[in-house]
Amino acid sequence: MGxxxxxxxxxxxxxxxTVVDGISFGVERGQFLTLLGPSGxxxxxxxxxxAGFVPPSAGEIHLDGRTITKAPPDKRNFGMVFQGYALFPHxxxxxxxxxxxxxxxxxxxxxRTRVKHVLDMVQLSHLAARLPKQLSGGQQQRVAIARALxxxxxxxxxxxxxxxxxxxxxxxxxxxxRSLHQRIGTTFICVTHDQDEALSLSDQIAVLRDGKxxxxxxxxxxxxxxxxxxxxxxxxxxxxxxxxxxxxxxxRFRYRCxxxxxxxxxxxxxxxxxxxxxxxxxPEKIRIGTAPADDLPNRLxxxxxxxxxxxxxxxxxxxxxxxxxxxxAVPAAEVTVPLSVGALVxxxxxxxxxxxxxxx
Amino acid sequence: xxxxxxxxxxxxxxxxxxxDDAVAWAMVTPALVLMLTLYVYPIFQVLAISVTEPKPxxxxxxxxxxxxxxxxxxxxxxxxxxxxxxxxVLLGYVVSYVMTAGSERLQxxxxxxxxxxxxxxxxxxxxxxxxxxxREGIVNTALQSLGLVHAPVALVWNDVGVTIxxxxxxxxxxxxxxxxxxxxxxxxCITAARGLGASRxxxxxRIFLPLSLPGIVAATALVLVYSLGFFIxxxxxxxxxxxxxxxxxxxxxxxxxxxxxxxxLAVALLATVFALLGAVTWLVxxxxxxxxxxxx
Numbered sequence: 001m002g003x004x005x006x007x008x009x010x011x012x013x014x015x016x017x018t019v020v021d022g023i024s025f026g027v028e029r030g031q032f033l034t035l036l037g038p039s040g041x042x043x044x045x046x047x048x049x050x051a052g053f054v055p056p057s058a059g060e061i062h063l064d065g066r067t068i069t070k071a072p073p074d075k076r077n078f079g080m081v082f083q084g085y086a087l088f089p090h091x092x093x094x095x096x097x098x099x100x101x102x103x104x105x106x107x108x109x110x111x112r113t114r115v116k117h118v119l120d121m122v123q124l125s126h127l128a129a130r131l132p133k134q135l136s137g138g139q140q141q142r143v144a145i146a147r148a149l150x151x152x153x154x155x156x157x158x159x160x161x162x163x164x165x166x167x168x169x170x171x172x173x174x175x176x177x178r179s180l181h182q183r184i185g186t187t188f189i190c191v192t193h194d195q196d197e198a199l200s201l202s203d204q205i206a207v208l209r210d211g212k213x214x215x216x217x218x219x220x221x222x223x224x225x226x227x228x229x230x231x232x233x234x235x236x237x238x239x240x241x242x243x244x245x246x247x248x249x250x251x252r253f254r255y256r257c258x259x260x261x262x263x264x265x266x267x268x269x270x271x272x273x274x275x276x277x278x279x280x281x282x283p284e285k286i287r288i289g290t291a292p293a294d295d296l297p298n299r300l301x302x303x304x305x306x307x308x309x310x311x312x313x314x315x316x317x318x319x320x321x322x323x324x325x326x327x328x329a330v331p332a333a334e335v336t337v338p339l340s341v342g343a344l345v346x347x348x349x350x351x352x353x354x355x356x357x358x359x360x
Numbered sequence: 361x362x363x364x365x366x367x368x369x370x371x372x373x374x375x376x377x378x379x380d381d382a383v384a385w386a387m388v389t390p391a392l393v394l395m396l397t398l399y400v401y402p403i404f405q406v407l408a409i410s411v412t413e414p415k416p417x418x419x420x421x422x423x424x425x426x427x428x429x430x431x432x433x434x435x436x437x438x439x440x441x442x443x444x445x446x447x448x449v450l451l452g453y454v455v456s457y458v459m460t461a462g463s464e465r466l467q468x469x470x471x472x473x474x475x476x477x478x479x480x481x482x483x484x485x486x487x488x489x490x491x492x493x494x495r496e497g498i499v500n501t502a503l504q505s506l507g508l509v510h511a512p513v514a515l516v517w518n519d520v521g522v523t524i525x526x527x528x529x530x531x532x533x534x535x536x537x538x539x540x541x542x543x544x545x546x547x548x549c550i551t552a553a554r555g556l557g558a559s560r561x562x563x564x565x566r567i568f569l570p571l572s573l574p575g576i577v578a579a580t581a582l583v584l585v586y587s588l589g590f591f592i593x594x595x596x597x598x599x600x601x602x603x604x605x606x607x608x609x610x611x612x613x614x615x616x617x618x619x620x621x622x623x624x625l626a627v628a629l630l631a632t633v634f635a636l637l638g639a640v641t642w643l644v645x646x647x648x649x650x651x652x653x654x655x656x
Binding site: 051052053072073074077078079080082084086087088089090099100103104147148151 | 546548549551552553554555556557558559562566567570571
């Protein structure tokens with residue numbers, strides 16, 4: 001197989017429960033891959049198997065053509081950033097970063113220049129003599145990254161690297177991680193449960209569910225063309241329409257849902273007349289108004305039953321009849337109609353706003 | 361309404377705090393009086409006797425340097441205490457390490473087993489060891505029937521017997537501070553060290569061992585201090601042949617009625633213990649020594 005790192009049927013069982021179930025995929029050299037999934041999806045166990053801390057029950061791991069399935073963690077030459085960082089509390093920043101080099105018995109002068117280089121890279125040279133507990137969360141995070149990169153690893157593994165930081169810092173660190181990845185060109189594999197983080201950081205995202213790989217795609221593809229309800233839901237899609245296909249055209253089809261007929265653009269054209277179809281509709285793709293919008297092929301009237309304000313958006317729940325509720329996110333600056341509970345509104349969306357998903 | 365409340369709170373609080381102080385003092389006073397009359401006062405009495413009997417002056421303390429008998433006792437005490445402490449801390453380290461690496465259930469089970477002997481009187485345990493270790497005891501019988509030795513080995517009424525008994529007694533005091541310390545060590549640091557290329561041994565030596573150092577110091581201090589003044593076990597398992605300082609003090613006072621010498625040694629022991637505790641507190645901080653973990 002051509003990939004730099006490839007997993008082949010990797011499985012982990014603990015007693016009767018299978019935590020990671022036959023996962024196979026490849027990671028190209030220099031890529032930023034994110035393992036995304038809810039807690040219990042097996043993403044951390046998968047990362048720990050790649051790192052060598054958890055022995056797989058079945059399957060193989062290959063790096064650059066070599067099989068490393070049974071290699072102990074200290075022989076893999078992978079850098080790892082742990083959740084909560086796991087910095088050595090009794091060593092200074094400098095000693096933490098130098099650790100990997102000094103256990104490899106590198107000469108002192110080489111260690112000194114290398115440590116300085118890595119600390120410069122994360123802009124922490126001025127704190128080299130501090131102990132970890134004297135640093136802020138963001139600084140500790142950067143020490144953990146510097147420590148993991150000091151020995152020029154073949155692969156950098158990151159376990160929920162940003163989860164301990166507050167929101168503002170997290171966004172800043174996302175930026176830093178991205179630019180660091182671009183500058184050094186090392187292959188990164190990152191575990192997260194935060195879809196925004198995954199979307200903004202990665203070249204490729206592997207979505208895991210119950211130990212299985214459900215979709216591996218570039219962020220844009222994953223967002224625009226989720227293949228299952230689970231992926232769409234996990235990536236922040238709140239509305240699903242259960243319909244029956246009524247007629248199929250060249251590049252679009254019609255379907256009935258709750259007594260209304262809607263149009264769906266279907267570049268792939270994989271549906272047949274009379275079949276059930278599930279469509280995912282993102283809250284921010286719905287337009288809301290007091291009258292039906294003539295330029296939108298899909299229109300629906302409903303009553304506002306819930307409204308909340310998130311700062312950037314008004315998130316409005318609209319009852320469109322027959323017990324179906326749609327969540328609409330309206331950018332705060334574009335609110336032109338009263339969105340208070342009880343107001344009657346018209347919803348509308350374009351033919352390509354929805355995406356047909358197949359399977360759960 | 362809200363403003364009223366906010367104004368009212370500080371007033372009530374101040375009133376309560378004054379009351380709290382009075383209550384606290386009332387609760388502490390009986391214990392304080394008891395400590396002063398039954399503990400502090402007698403200690404000062406002992407100190408006074410040591411510099412006044414048989415005649416005023418520091419003559420008693422001079423004996424520390426020129427009495428052969430006393431120096432022999434001091435040497436025996438130091439030797440046994442150091443060996444006991446070394447063995448107890450080493451064994452305690454192994455037990456604590458296994459405990460903290462194990463499951464929550466294993467930890468609780470082992471902890472119960474460790475703490476259980478504390479409820480059994482030292483006297484009972486000392487005699488139990490005599491039964492096990494004497495010439496016709498189970499240990500010697502076993503050794504002989506296995507053909508490991510031809511004649512019974514002297515395991516009791518000497519240094520060996522005293523050390524065995526003391527190590528057994530001191531083990532919980534070594535394990536508890538070590539266990540408390542090791543439980544606070546983030547095991548992911550070891551994982552991280554391994555991931556960074558350290559072998560098992562390197563990860564232990566460079567990460568775990570330094571992090572467990574406060575525990576080692578605390579356990580060493582506790583066991584050493586406790587061993588120094590130990591009486592029952594050395595008295596029974598030493599059989600008068602291995603004489604340690606506490607038994608010697610008792611001999612001076614109740615058998616020889618040499619109050620001056622006895623109290624002088626007691627004061628010297630007390631001073632040594634305080635000096636040791638002072639040194640350790642300075643080394644690792646009282647909070648770590650007496651619990652409170654490594655979180656600052």
